[in-house]
Amino acid sequence: MSKKALLILLALMLALSVFGCSQTEETTATEEETAAATDEPVVIEAPEATPFETMSPNYADKLGITILYEQDDAMINNYSLLAVNEDAPFEDLDGNAVADVEINTVGAKALIDWMLGDEATELIGNYGFEQYGEYLFYNKEDRPVSTAEIPQATDETKTIRLSTTTSVNDSGLMSYLLPVFEDEYGYDVEVLSAGTGKAIAAAKMGNADLILVHSKTQEEPFVEAGFSKVLDGYDSERLTFMYNYFVLVGPKDDPAQCAEASDVKDAFKRIADGKYPFVSRGDLSGTHTKEVSLWPEELGITTDADSVADYTEWYLYSNAGMGVCLTMANEMDAYILSDKATFLTFRANGGIDG
């Protein structure tokens, strides 16, 4: 070690004596570089904080947005559980069949059995009342009911990958339910939270054992393509078990007078007729799928961004999560469709005044 150090020292001295002047240049260069590097993380991380900083001063002068239209049968938001079929026609990106995709069917069935059993049903039925003064989810009367015995987790079945929509996760339902299941049976549920479209895409790529989603129009092709299977003791791939409502949210002064609409389609027509700003999720989520079905048909609005190219002055195709969209709507005094659970959670957390 000392020999090496001596060698390096010698080399340094030699370098110094031969290139005396260049040494000083070098030092200044490195000093500058270090100063830049030390500042670097600060520069990079600053944007994390700016969206909030820039918008908070406006908060006080904003009226805020509120629920204008709700509890209509057309606004029912059904949630379904679907187990992923381990023998599904999985394909890689080039369209070649992939046979050895590992799916934890035993774990998926255990979680589904539990979700449809008495314990979870009671928990779901009570969720949110204490915190928000309202129930956030309701159990469906005709839901499939399970009395199956749930096996304890083994090393192979321990990890369950649940791909779910942002609404059930952001509303806190999953972190309220799952620890009970995990403690009791020893499983480890990994929750991936994304819009319904992305949740289904993840399952098609073999990255989920079961999905919890809320868009019938997207679930049906998934089932028809063979990606889901009927579990023992059930009679359908799609196990629709709970629901809540979509709500039309908008500025408190309600310029489109949606609150007086005869039905939800009329409310949407009023927004379109008056070209009042409307924030669309634009991310193929269940909420997005629902929203496009509520516009007057002659507008031709679909989940495809091209279909709204003529309406860009009032229709904002945002491609973002529910929370981000609610923030946008709040800032722009725009209308927006939201599931009620996310809206109430968002408001309770201080995301929206009033």
Place this chain on the structure above:
Amino acid sequence: MGGAFQKAFDLLFSGDGQLWNIVSVTMQMTLTSSVVALLLGVPLGVFYATARFPGRKALIVLNRTLMGVPPVVCGLLCYMLFSGVGPLRQLKLLFTVPGMIVAQVILLTPIAAGNMETYLSGIVGEIQETARGLRLSRGRGFLLTLNESKYALVSTYLFGYGRAMAEVGAVSMVGGAIAYKTNVMTTAIMMYTNMGDFTLGLALGILLLCISLLVNITAHLLQGRRT
């Protein structure tokens, strides 16, 4: 804003299990990926700067291109590779911390290599002359080069560390932001923002900056002692 600082402070001392899990996953991912990227990138950078062979310029241009890969593209690539139907599915890296580290290393290595190359290009002639004069072996010549660029090494590391810590696009895709498993500071901030809890998001951001500050102070002291 004051609320966020208060909340950050409260969070720190609340002993909140999830917070400490997020911090530890973040540190594990950031430190491992930045160290691995340094170990891979520095020799590569020295190679770019010192080796003479046809195609060297092209390789440097390629490296500079890779320095600008958008993290989300790297995340997508890793997601595809590690997916249940992807070619590397057997590795079982999707939605794991090692998977996130792989994505980060892919992003950071070209940056470390590029930084070293840029720094060394100005002094490589002198070092090589010295090494020749002293009849140093290849390995010793490399050590001499490293010794000459200690200062740049630290700043290269800090740069990589900062990038790894601040990154969100790649880690959210590869890691999936799973609570108690792959949720890091940046993805947690996104999550809380989506839930409308801006204050908690900002509080986490403040903690993130404080950790960065500590690391930078430590590095600065180390740097100061060596020169």
